Amino acid sequence: QVQLVESGGGLVQAGGSLRLSCAASGRTFSIYSMGWFRQAPGKEREFVGVIRWGDGSTYYADSVKGRFTISRDNARNTVYLQMSNLKPEDTAVYYCAAAQGYFGGDYSRYTNWGQGTQVTVSS
Numbered sequence: 681q682v683q684l685v686e687s688g689g690g691l692v693q694a695g696g697s698l699r700l701s702c703a704a705s706g707r708t709f710s711i712y713s714m715g716w717f718r719q720a721p722g723k724e725r726e727f728v729g730v731i732r733w734g735d736g737s738t739y740y741a742d743s744v745k746g747r748f749t750i751s752r753d754n755a756r757n758t759v760y761l762q763m764s765n766l767k768p769e770d771t772a773v774y775y776c777a778a779a780q781g782y783f784g785g786d787y788s789r790y791t792n793w794g795q796g797t798q799v800t801v802s803s
Contacts, residue, residue: 682706682778682792689774689797692766700761702776702794713783714759715790718772727785731759766801774799
């Protein structure tokens, strides 16, 4: 089993930046990719981006491309989501998730999830 713990959420003004962290523990050797998703009140869970654990390849949703960056620290088993030029529409609970043998945006393919961290962007 893989356990994921997110941190770094908070309140920020529009145009500001925030960095989220996701620390993985347990059977981390089974992780193929780590994704970030978000869910705003009354909306479906939305794919944000993903990083392949082995080579660091990334893939982003169009809505965040150029503003958000995912990176990893293999030694710390931690993935980061650097968010810049934040907009009020980025307000959501952000989740990290781990997948085995999958690299993409389909949340149903992710088997382990963190508890989520709230990001609120004020206008």
